[in-house]
Amino acid sequence: YPRCPSTRRPRLEPVASTMASSVSRVRIAPACAAKHGSFGNKRSSVACRRAEIGNHSHSFEQKARSAFKSRAAEDLHADALNVSTNALGSVRTDSSSKQEGTQIVWFRVGDLRTHDHPGLVAVAKDTSAKVVPVFVYDETELRDFTPATIRAAHEAVAQLATNLQATPGLTLVIRIGDPAVELPKLCNELNASQVTVQMELEWARRATYVKTLSLCRENPNVSIREWELRLREATDLSTQKETAVLATVTGNAKSAPLTAWTIPEVYANARGPIVAPTPAPVEFEARGVDGYSAVAKRNDQNESDEKRPANAGSLPALETVLSWSKTLDEPDDIAHDAAVALATAAMNDPSIQKARKSTGSENSFVLVSEVATQKRAAEEAGKVTPVVPFRLPGGETSAVRFFNGFLDFYTATNDKEFKRLYDRVIEVGKPNAFFLLFGNALRTGALSPNLVYDTCNKWEAQSKRATDVCANARNIATLRDHQAAVASDFLKAKVYGPGVPLVGAYNCSSGKL
Numbered sequence: 001y002p003r004c005p006s007t008r009r010p011r012l013e014p015v016a017s018t019m020a021s022s023v024s025r026v027r028i029a030p031a032c033a034a035k036h037g038s039f040g041n042k043r044s045s046v047a048c049r050r051a052e053i054g055n056h057s058h059s060f061e062q063k064a065r066s067a068f069k070s071r072a073a074e075d076l077h078a079d080a081l082n083v084s085t086n087a088l089g090s091v092r093t094d095s096s097s098k099q100e101g102t103q104i105v106w107f108r109v110g111d112l113r114t115h116d117h118p119g120l121v122a123v124a125k126d127t128s129a130k131v132v133p134v135f136v137y138d139e140t141e142l143r144d145f146t147p148a149t150i151r152a153a154h155e156a157v158a159q160l161a162t163n164l165q166a167t168p169g170l171t172l173v174i175r176i177g178d179p180a181v182e183l184p185k186l187c188n189e190l191n192a193s194q195v196t197v198q199m200e201l202e203w204a205r206r207a208t209y210v211k212t213l214s215l216c217r218e219n220p221n222v223s224i225r226e227w228e229l230r231l232r233e234a235t236d237l238s239t240q241k242e243t244a245v246l247a248t249v250t251g252n253a254k255s256a257p258l259t260a261w262t263i264p265e266v267y268a269n270a271r272g273p274i275v276a277p278t279p280a281p282v283e284f285e286a287r288g289v290d291g292y293s294a295v296a297k298r299n300d301q302n303e304s305d306e307k308r309p310a311n312a313g314s315l316p317a318l319e320t321v322l323s324w325s326k327t328l329d330e331p332d333d334i335a336h337d338a339a340v341a342l343a344t345a346a347m348n349d350p351s352i353q354k355a356r357k358s359t360g361s362e363n364s365f366v367l368v369s370e371v372a373t374q375k376r377a378a379e380e381a382g383k384v385t386p387v388v389p390f391r392l393p394g395g396e397t398s399a400v401r402f403f404n405g406f407l408d409f410y411t412a413t414n415d416k417e418f419k420r421l422y423d424r425v426i427e428v429g430k431p432n433a434f435f436l437l438f439g440n441a442l443r444t445g446a447l448s449p450n451l452v453y454d455t456c457n458k459w460e461a462q463s464k465r466a467t468d469v470c471a472n473a474r475n476i477a478t479l480r481d482h483q484a485a486v487a488s489d490f491l492k493a494k495v496y497g498p499g500v501p502l503v504g505a506y507n508c509s510s511g512k513l
Contacts (some may be wrong), residue, residue, distance in 0.1 A: 101193030114280035155394025174313035232271035
């Protein structure tokens with residue numbers, strides 16, 4: 001697996017930003033940069049040498065600390081926040097936080113789940129507050145997503161809405177447009193007091209994120225609560241190292257490292273035990289907002305009778321969302337879509353359907369000539385619908401179900417979908433299987449790395465054996481956690497731009513840097 005690039009200081013050149021937020025940024029000119037610098041595998045426009053998987057000879061040109069005092073870099077970094085760390089991860093809350101009024105949970109691509117979600121857990125603890133979860137379809141952001149990633153994200157949002165609807169008092173509010181417009185508007189409509197959101201680590205998406213939160217803060221009654229989720233608990237050693245490095249960076253020391261964690265092994269050894277994933281909260285009954293949250297009513301048969309509120313919005317059609325993409329799919333996704341098209345055409349072909357319903361009259365025990373056998377084989381082949389390779393459905397429920405099936409690779413099963421999954425594992429190879437099959441689940445946040453690691457440990461303890469599929473899945477979760485830690489350190493140092501490895505969960509889970 002790829003190692004993180006060297007963390008020596010890159011060279012910065014202030015340039016005008018082309019992002020929708022109209023905020024200036026800093027262009028980083030490293031000796032080598034990420035091959036895929038943005039979400040959804042879109043090619044980076046940074047003209048520099050590519051970094052392939054397995055190439056560990058990464059190095060950055062060193063520069064004096066004074067180069068980082070550019071205001072352009074600071075504009076893309078969130079305001080100073082108070083930080084409190086607990087078993088759920090790092091939760092950052094504005095010092096002027098108020099707990100009165102409606103609390104908005106802003107779901108984004110990267111945390112589309114209800115399990116292992118520190119944001120939901122945090123708002124669930126305040127039993128007196130109204131809670132409104134929201135997701136904003138940002139057409140500008142989705143242009144950089146591949147169609148396959150957009151499909152996975154759309155399915156994950158639909159599954160998230162279903163899972164939240166199962167929790168009394170919660171309804172996922174859907175908005176379409178610029179988050180910097182929609183979210184502050186929603187804060188005013190709901191008289192919100194707080195917005196809870198996962199800290200954004202992907203540089204290509206951070207400008208819109210920071211702009212949106214800045215506009216929300218213009219409302220004096222609204223505070224921001226950002227959260228991070230770490231795979232391992234913080235220790236005194238890890239905290240001391242991070243504090244020392246940050247003090248060196250802010251002290252303008254020349255050639256100071258931007259992070260203490262140059263390689264994943266050092267980071268893992270300095271941190272504590274694995275943080276167990278938390279279940280989805282169920283304590284939201286009667287905490288919705290009229291017009292935005294559905295309140296479940298029970299009829300005589302004790303069945304739920306719910307209608308989507310008028311102000312909650314609705315999911316856009318998949319075809320509409322796919323039309324926003326301006327990025328080509330990966331070859332595997334293109335081949336999958338072609339196979340789906342062939343299978344659909346075969347299923348709708350009357351001649352093929354008629355042939356499939358017909359039965360032969362030959363006695364299977366009668367010997368026939370080789371020519372007749374070949375002819376019959378050709379006829380049977382014409383009745384077969386083209387095989388469609390397995391692709392993981394988007395959404396939290398599907399991701400968890402198929403991940404459990406993935407770990408049972410060496411166990412016999414009668415589940416047809418699991419058999420298709422195993423065929424795909426054999427086709428791509430077990431070392432790469434978790435990357436390729438569950439990459440979109442990690443990108444969208446349908447699967448938590450903590451859940452991946454914890455489930456693998458429990459599976460091996462229950463079955464009393466260790467497998468390579470468990471080891472590979474844990475390695476990916478570990479690598480993702482290390483890269484997220486490096487990205488967080490770079491943000492604290494206020495170093496920002498397309499050359500900095502702020503990869504978070506996205507480029508890591510695609511298997512390419």
